[in-house]
Structure formats: structure tokens, C-alpha cells
Amino acid sequence: MSGENLENRKIIHIDMDCFYAAVEELDFPELKGKPVAIGGGRRGVLSTANYKAREFGVRSAMPTKTAQRLCPHLILRNSRFDRYRELSHEIRQVFLRHTDLIEPLSLDEAYLDVSKNKDFGGSATWLAKRIKKEIFEKTGLIASAGVAPNKFLAKIASDWQKPDGLFTIAPDQVAGFVKDLDVAKINGVGKVGLEHLRRWNIQTCGDLQKWTKEDLFKEFGNWGASLFNYSRGIDHRRVSSKSDRKSLSVENTFFEDLDLQDLKLKLPEIYQELRQRLDNISEEKRKPIKTIYLKLKTFDFEITTVDQAYSYLANMDEFQKLLLKAYDRKAKPARLLGLGVRFEDSDSLRTLQVELKI
Numbered sequence: 159m160s161g162e163n164l165e166n167r168k169i170i171h172i173d174m175d176c177f178y179a180a181v182e183e184l185d186f187p188e189l190k191g192k193p194v195a196i197g198g199g200r201r202g203v204l205s206t207a208n209y210k211a212r213e214f215g216v217r218s219a220m221p222t223k224t225a226q227r228l229c230p231h232l233i234l235r236n237s238r239f240d241r242y243r244e245l246s247h248e249i250r251q252v253f254l255r256h257t258d259l260i261e262p263l264s265l266d267e268a269y270l271d272v273s274k275n276k277d278f279g280g281s282a283t284w285l286a287k288r289i290k291k292e293i294f295e296k297t298g299l300i301a302s303a304g305v306a307p308n309k310f311l312a313k314i315a316s317d318w319q320k321p322d323g324l325f326t327i328a329p330d331q332v333a334g335f336v337k338d339l340d341v342a343k344i345n346g347v348g349k350v351g352l353e354h355l356r357r358w359n360i361q362t363c364g365d366l367q368k369w370t371k372e373d374l375f376k377e378f379g380n381w382g383a384s385l386f387n388y389s390r391g392i393d394h395r396r397v398s399s400k401s402d403r404k405s406l407s408v409e410n411t412f413f414e415d416l417d418l419q420d421l422k423l424k425l426p427e428i429y430q431e432l433r434q435r436l437d438n439i440s441e442e443k444r445k446p447i448k449t450i451y452l453k454l455k456t457f458d459f460e461i462t463t464v465d466q467a468y469s470y471l472a473n474m475d476e477f478q479k480l481l482l483k484a485y486d487r488k489a490k491p492a493r494l495l496g497l498g499v500r501f502e503d504s505d506s507l508r509t510l511q512v513e514l515k516i
């Protein structure tokens with residue numbers, strides 16, 4: 159991409175606080191204030207623990223037995239991936255309101271490039287604050303956010319004030335921030351790498367900066383080049399979202415199961431959001447619409463989807479008709495309503511362009 163300025167970007171890194179454990183507390187409020195860990199892993203180790211359990215020294219990847227010794231009252235729960243995916247999807251929907259440049263790293267973590275977002279006078283910090291608020295309102299879960307000019311720093315920033323953190327490293331603060339930054343915080347510095355650095359008495363990025371690029375390469379190989387950049391707070395990696403999107407939808411999971419009357423009342427809000435999100439797609443990523451669709455998930459998790467051919471976003475009445483049709487199929491209260499459009503796929507697009515050329 160020509161003309162792209164990689165030095166002047168605004169990147170937000172979002173990482174949910176003790177994600178799996180927080181979901182457990184959300185769905186079972188009686189767990190609040192008690193030490194909770196998620197087990198059920200293959201090797202008898204914990205996936206994560208809530209902050210109460212962490213006070214006892216309980217950590218991710220710790221053998222369950224060790225955790226129980228440290229914290230005898232620890233409440234152990236099994237993983238529930240379907241539920242994590244559902245909430246992760248809800249969180250993604252919040253991101254999409256603000257940018258379409260999203261790179262998810264896992265169910266609970268993503269980079270957002272918000273350089274083009276002009277809300278809050280272009281303040282990415284205020285935008286991050288808004289995103290945290292919207293995530294909480296939509297899911298009841300708490301996120302930590304980091305704001306910085308690149309991915310490397312944004313990820314460190316989101317961890318800086320966890321939990322419920324919001325930390326910004328502005329461009330003019332980068333040099334000061336990295337000077338005292340422990341090299342252990344650098345992406346990809348594992349146990350072995352850290353020992354190697356410590357052997358040279360390298361504690362901080364400031365220490366690393368004293369090395370020439372050549373010397374770093376001689377001592378650390380290709381990794382040395384990354385270290386040279388990271389230690390100066392430089393990182394040119396792009397936020398890479400999948401651009402070959404096949405559909406776009408807005409889905410809402412409700413706190414209570416809704417009957418047809420209530421679903422009709424929810425529809426306009428979801429429709430407006432879909433409209434907004436379509437408008438937000440940048441020019442170069444826009445594709446023709448093939449169908450509009452509506453999705454319902456019943457209270458007992460049956461999914462039904464109704465499609466209708468349309469080459470544009472039809473008006474709300476059309477979606478109302480789809481709602482009646484979908485609801486009729488199951489005739490049961492629903493826990494989720496989604497509206498969406500499917501795009502022409504790139505292959506048929508290519509054919510279309512070829513035909514036009516002739």
C-alpha cells in the first residue's frame with residue numbers, strides 16, 4: 159500500500175481480564191469474591207484464575223494440585239468454549255462499530271487500528287475508554303486496553319495497569335517509556351532468550367540500545383534485528399484483518415429469551431447498527447451485496463437462518479418479514495437475533511469484471 163504512514167498510527171490492544179474465569183463469575187454470580195480457577199485442561203493444568211485466586215499465587219498453566227495447595231478453598235470449574243466463543247463474538251461486534259481493521263489474537267485479545275477513526279477529536283485514548291465501556295455494557299465483562307503507535311507497545315500497554323486498565327503511550331512518550339522497559343516484556347522473549355540477554359547484563363531496552371545492529375546480529379542472529387527495533391519502540395507490523403469478508407452481520411444475545419413481539423421491538427436497533435457498519439466499510443474493501451439474512455438462536459440453542467436475494471441493504475420491513483418466517487419455523491423464544499448481508503464472493507466478482515471488460 160503506497161502512502162501509508164506506519165509511524166503515525168493509532169493502535170489499540172484489547173485484552174479481557176481473566177477471561178474464562180470472568181465468564182464463570184458472570185454466569186454464576188454466586189462465585190463473585192471467591193477464588194475461582196478454570197481447569198479441565200488436558201495436562202491437569204489451569205487455563206486461568208480470577209484475581210482473588212491470584213492473590214494466593216494461583217496462575218495460568220499451573221498444575222491443579224499446586225494451585226489447590228496454595229489456595230485450599232479454590233473453586234475449580236471446567237472450560238465452556240461455546241460460551242467463550244459467543245462472548246468473544248459479542249466483543250468483536252463492539253470493535254466493528256469503531257473500525258474494520260481488527261486482528262484477533264485469541265478469543266479474548268485483539269489489535270485494532272483506529273488511525274482513521276475521527277471520534278473524540280481523533281483521541282484513541284478516549285475511544286479505547288468508550289470501547290471498554292461498550293464491552294462492559296454489552297457483555298458485563300471487563301477489558302484492559304493499551305493505546306500506542308504500534309502493536310508492540312500497545313500490547314505492553316494493555317498489560318500495564320491490569321485489571322480494568324487503560325494505558326496510553328503517546329508518540330512523544332515512546333523514547334522515555336522504552337528506556338527503562340524490562341527486556342522480559344519484549345514480544346517473543348522466552349526463558350532461553352531472557353537468559354541469553356541477562357548473560358550480557360542486558361536488563362532494559364535502554365541497555366539494548368547501546369548495542370549496534372551488527373553486534374546484535376552477531377550475538378542473537380536474526381532476532382537481533384527485531385531487538386534493535388523493539389528496544390527503540392519501533393514496530394512496523396500491520397494490523398492485518400481478513401479482507402475477503404464473505405458476510406457482515408450484527409448479532410445480539412439477550413439477557414432473557416424473547417418472544418416474537420419482543421424480537422420485533424429489538425429489530426430496529428440491530429438494523430441501524432448493521433446499516434452503520436456497512437457505511438463504515440472503507441471504499442477499497444466494499445463488495446456488492448448478494449443476499450440479506452436473519453438468524454435466530456432459540457433458547458435451547460437451535461439455529462435457523464433465512465436468506466433473501468437482494469443487491470443492497472433492504473429496508474426494515476423486509477427484515478420484519480424474514481423475522482416472521484424464521485420465528486414460524488421453530489415457534490420458540492429466542493436468545494439471539496442477528497441481521498446480516500452476504501457479499502458476492504471474490505471469484506464471481508472477478509468473472510463479473512472480466513465480462514465487463516469485454
Ligand code: TTP
Nearest residue numbers: 173174175176177178179205206207218219266
Ligand atoms: P490471557 O489473556 O493470557 O489471560 P486471562 O485473560 O485469563 O487473564 P489476564 O489477561 O487478566 O491476565 O488468556 C486468555 C484466556 O486464554 C484465559 O482466560 C484462559 C486461556 N488460557 C489458557 O487456556 N492457558 C494459558 O496458559 C493461558 C495464559 C490462557
Ligand code: MG
Nearest residue numbers: 173174175176
Ligand atoms: Mg486476558
